[in-house]
Amino acid sequence: xxxxxxxxxxxxxxxxxxxxxxxxxxxxxxxxxxxxxxxxxxxxxxxxxxxxxxxxxxxxxxxxxxxxxxxxxxxxxxxxxxxxxxxxxxxxxxxxxxxxxxxxxxxxxxxxxxxxxxxxxxxxxxxxxxxxxxxxxxxxxxxxxxxxxxxxxxxxxxxxxxxxxxxxxxxxxxxxxxxxxxxxxxxxxxxxxxxxxxxxxxxxxxxxxxxxxxxxxxxxxxxxxxxxxxxxxxxxxxxxxxxxxxxxxxxxxxxxxxxxxxxxxxxxxxxxxxxxxxxxxxxxxxxxxxxxxxxxxxxxxxxxxxxxxxxxxxxxxxxxxxxxxxxxxxxxxxxxxxxxxxxxxxxxxxxxxxxxxxxxxxxxxxxxxxxxxxxxxxxxxxxxxxxxxxxxxxxxxxxxxxxxxxxxxxxxxxxxxxxxxxxxxxxxxxxxxxxxxxxxxxxxxxxxxxxxxxxxxxxxxxxxxxxxxxxxxxxxxxxxxxxxxxx
Numbered sequence: 364x365x366x367x368x369x370x371x372x373x374x375x376x377x378x379x380x381x382x383x384x385x386x387x388x389x390x391x392x393x394x395x396x397x398x399x400x401x402x403x404x405x406x407x408x409x410x411x412x413x414x415x416x417x418x419x420x421x422x423x424x425x426x427x428x429x430x431x432x433x434x435x436x437x438x439x440x441x442x443x444x445x446x447x448x449x450x451x452x453x454x455x456x457x458x459x460x461x462x463x464x465x466x467x468x469x470x471x472x473x474x475x476x477x478x479x480x481x482x483x484x485x486x487x488x489x490x491x492x493x494x495x496x497x498x499x500x501x502x503x504x505x506x507x508x509x510x511x512x513x514x515x516x517x518x519x520x521x522x523x524x525x526x527x528x529x530x531x532x533x534x535x536x537x538x539x540x541x542x543x544x545x546x547x548x549x550x551x552x553x554x555x556x557x558x559x560x561x562x563x564x565x566x567x568x569x570x571x572x573x574x575x576x577x578x579x580x581x582x583x584x585x586x587x588x589x590x591x592x593x594x595x596x597x598x599x600x601x602x603x604x605x606x607x608x609x610x611x612x613x614x615x616x617x618x619x620x621x622x623x624x625x626x627x628x629x630x631x632x633x634x635x636x637x638x639x640x641x642x643x644x645x646x647x648x649x650x651x652x653x654x655x656x657x658x659x660x661x662x663x664x665x666x667x668x669x670x671x672x673x674x675x676x677x678x679x680x681x682x683x684x685x686x687x688x689x690x691x692x693x694x695x696x697x698x699x700x701x702x703x704x705x706x707x708x709x710x711x712x713x714x715x716x717x718x719x720x721x722x723x724x725x726x727x728x729x730x731x732x733x734x735x736x737x738x739x740x741x742x743x744x745x746x747x748x749x750x751x752x753x754x755x756x757x758x759x760x761x762x763x764x765x766x767x768x769x770x771x772x773x774x775x776x777x778x779x780x781x782x783x784x785x786x787x788x789x790x791x792x793x794x795x796x797x798x799x800x801x802x803x804x805x806x807x808x809x810x811x812x813x814x815x816x817x818x819x820x821x822x823x824x825x826x827x828x829x830x831x832x833x834x835x836x837x838x839x840x841x842x843x844x845x846x847x848x849x850x
Contacts, residue, residue: 370544370641371461371544371703371704371705372544372641372642372643372678372679372680372703372704373538373544373545373546373547373638373641373642373643373679374456374461374544374545374546374547374642374643374645374700374704375530375534375546375547375549375629375633375642375643375644375645375678376546376547376548376549376645376700377549377551377626377629377644377645377646377647378424378427378468378548378549378550378551378646378647378648378649379551379552379553379554379622379646379647379648379649380420380468380550380551380552380553380554380555380648380649381554381555381556381648381649381650381651381652381662382553382554382619382622382648382651382652382672382673383648383650383651383652383654383667383668383669383671383672383673384411384413384651384667384671384672384673385651385667385668385671386554386615386616386619386651386652387400387401387404387619387673388400388401389401389404389405389409390411390673393574394568394572394573394574394616395616395619395620396567396616396620396623397619397620397623398623398627399623399624399626399627399630400623400626400646400673400675402627402630403626403630403644403646403675403677404675404677405683405684406677406681406683406684407644407675407676407677407678407681407682407683407684407685408675408676408677408681408682408685408686408687408721409674409675409685409686409687410674410675410676410687410691410717411686411687411688412671412687412688412689412690412691412732412749413647413671413672413673413674413690413691413692413693413696413732414670414671414672414690414691414692414693414732414733414734414747414749415427415648415649415650415651415670415672415692415693415734416432416433416692416693416694416733416734416735417433417438417650417734417735417736417737417738418650418651418662418663418664418665418669418670418734418736418738419440419441419650419662419663419736419738420441420470420487420488420649420650420662421438421440421441421443421444421445421470421487421488421489422434422438422439422440422441422443422444422735422737422738423649423650423693424445424469424470424471424649425438425444425445425471426692426693426694426697426713427647427649427693427694427696427697428445428451428452428453428469428471428477428697429445429449429450429451429452429694429697429712430449430452430694430695430697430698430701430712430713430714431449431694431712431713431714432694432713432733432735432798432799433735434735434737434799434804434807434808435449435713436448436449437807437811439496439737439738439807439808439811439812440493440496440737440738440739440808440812441488441492441493441496441738441739442488442492442493442494442496442497442812442815443492443496443808443811443812443815444470444471444472444487444488444489445471445472445475446472446475447472447475447476450478451471451477451478451479452478452697452698452700452701453465453477453478453479453546453548454476454477454478455478455701455706456478456546456700456701456704456706457478458478459704459705459706460543460544461543461544461545461546461704462480462541462543462544462545462546463478463479463480463545463546463548464479464480464481464482464533464545464546464547464548465477465479465480465481465482465484465547465548465550466481466482466483466484466526466529466530466547466548466549466550467483467484467485467523467526467548467549467550467551467552468484468485468487468550468551468552469484469487469548469550470487470488470489470550470649471487471489472489473487473489473490474489479546479548482529482533483525483526483529484550485550485552492815492819493739493835494816494819494831494832494835494836495596495739495740495835495836496737496738496739496812497812497813497815497816497819498739498816498844499737499739499740499741499742499743499809499812500742500809501592501742502592502593502595502596502739502740502741502742503596503739503836503840503844504595504596504598504836504837504840505596505597505598505739505740505835505836506598506835506836506837506840507835508596508597508598508599508660508661509597509598509599509603511556511557511558511611511660511661512558512599512603512607512608512611512655512660513557513558513607513610513611513614514557514558514559514560514565514607514610514611514612514613514614514615515558515559515560515565515610515614516559516560516561516562516565516566516617517559517560517561517562517565518562519561520561520621521552521553521561521618521621521622522552523551523552523553523621523622523625524625526549526550526551526552526625527549527551527625527626527628527629529549530547530549530628530629530632531628531629531632533547534547534629534632534633534635534636534638535632535635535636538636538638539636539637539638544704549629551622551625553618553619553621553622554615554618554619554622554652555618556611556615556652556661557614558610558611558612558613558614558615558618559614559618560613560614560615560616560617560618560620560621561617561618561621564616564617564618564620564621565613565614565617567616567617567620568612568613568616568617569613570606570609570610570613571609573609573612573613573616574612575605575608575609575612575655576608576654576655576656576657576658577656577773578655578656578657578658582657582658582775583657583658585777586657586658587756587758587761587762587764588761589741589742589743589745589758589761590657590659590664592740592741592742593659593663593664593740593741594658594659596739596740597659597660597661597740599658599659599660600658603655608655611654611655611660612654612655615652615654626646629644630644633678639678639679640678640679641678641679642678642679643676643677643678643679643681643700643703644675644676644677644678645674645675645676645696645700646673646674646675646676647672647673647674647675647693647696648672648673649672650662650669650670650672651667651668651669651670651671651672652668652669653666653668653669654668656668656773657774662738663736663738663739663740663741664736665734665736665745665747665754665756666774667768667772667774670734670747672693674691674696676717676721681721682721682722685721687717687720687721689720689728689730690730690731690732690749690750690751691717691720691728691732692714692732692733692734693714694712694713694714694733695714695715695716695717695728695732696714696717697712697714698712698714698715698716698717699714699716699717699718701716702716702718703718713733713798715727715728715729716728730750730751731748731749731750731794732747732748732749732750733746733747733748733795733798733799734746734747734749735747735799735804737804737805737808737812743758743759743760743761743805744758744759744801744802744804744805744808745757745758745759746795746799746801746804748791748794748795748798750790750791750794752767752768752769752770753765753766753767753768753787753791754766754768754774755788755791755792755794755795757792757795757801759801759802759805760802760805762779763779763788763792764777764779765777765778765779765784765787765788765791766778767784816848819831820848820849824849825842825845825846825849826845828845828848828849829841829842829844829845832844832845
């Protein structure tokens with residue numbers, strides 16, 4: 364599969380932040396408007412069961428950019444980013460003759476060779492580690508999290524507008540004259556919270572029409588202990604008023620629709636430049652957004668809103684209006700880019716090419732998606748396997764979860780321990796064990812986070828360390844944690 368011209372296709376890669384798969388028109392959301400993403404979906408292939416490698420920014424992007432599991436790259440949370448040990452697909456493509464540019468949010472280690480030439484790249488967690496992920500035994504409280512569960516309008520466009528202009532200018536002015544295939548990566552910020560949306564799009568979603576999370580008292584009563592801890596760590600265990608929930612969800616929807624406008628501008632630029640038949644347009648997001656379901660907000664969990672992401676491919680040689688239902692992952696997408704570019708794919712990569720699935724063949728894809736999480740608010744490592752209609756979630760040292768998404772799309776009925784589900788549960792455990800040693804990886808995450816903490820604390824007094832911690836956890840907890848570290 365390649366471009367009509369026979370040249371290796373260009374790749375225009377758009378990655379948003381926190382856009383969950385359910386929140387698009389082509390995913391049949393009853394409210395969210397995404398006409399441009401829907402148009403791209405109708406002109407290409409939709410992976411309707413695509414999953415991020417980790418429902419947290421930095422490790423998610425590590426898997427997305429390398430074709431490895433994030434833990435293979437010692438990236439576990441937003442304080443432990445990609446270590447450079449496994450090259451990005453951009454490095455591999457550059458070495459094979461592509462020119463690769465990146466703009467916006469990349470969130471890899473900015474001091475290492477990513478393979479991209481930077482254009483307005485924004486700082487990531489390599490220089491701004493999230494210290495809350497360094498305190499997970501037990502989890503510490505993130506003092507500012509609850510305040511984000513609110514929303515409203517703003518007068519100005521998001522800075523993503525500038526990022527879109529840069530991509531459009533590249534497509535119209537530079538790309539047509541290039542003599543070699545190119546990659547342009549655009550890392551948009553939206554719809555990542557805060558849930559404040561550009562007014563024309565915020566008002567598209569009247570508050571009295573906003574849907575509310577389907578959370579029952581029984582659901583909260585039976586929520587897994589690890590996720591109970593996550594609710595407390597993000598200060599959302601105390602019920603949030605309904606008006607704030609409506610504003611937050613309206614803001615999230617509005618941010619998605621503003622983002623959709625910018626994606627449309629890029630698509631139109633490809634058409635204007637006559638490059639649609641020579642370019643792959645890829646759209647995905649690093650992870651999703653819980654948005655109140657199961658009493659959770661933000662990320663760091665394996666419920667569908669947080670871990671199930673959009674993945675669209677359209678353009679050169681891509682079948683139109685196709686849908687792939689096989690569970691796939693970001694690691695597969697990374698390998699697919701190498702495959703379509705004619706680059707030899709190392710057998711050590713975790714992902715598998717999606718080209719056969721796009722063409723209606725199975726190929727060598729194993730038929731499951733893997734994800735993992737070792738982030739703030741979670742007191743242990745957790746791992747997910749999605750295969751067929753089943754989702755299995757393993758927590759190191761805790762009980763597991765098993766859901767049949769066909770019968771229980773809301774993930775309310777845990778089937779672990781049910782005799783009729785025993786064979787499926789064992790199959791999923793076997794798949795997980797074939798991929799990782801879960802307890803070893805859990806301990807490695809803690810060790811890596813401890814090393815980062817020692818590095819931050821080194822040479823500082825208790826008072827100085829407390830100042831570093833205060834922005835995330837508030838003055839009181841900052842002093843307590845600094846005393847713990849320095850004692």
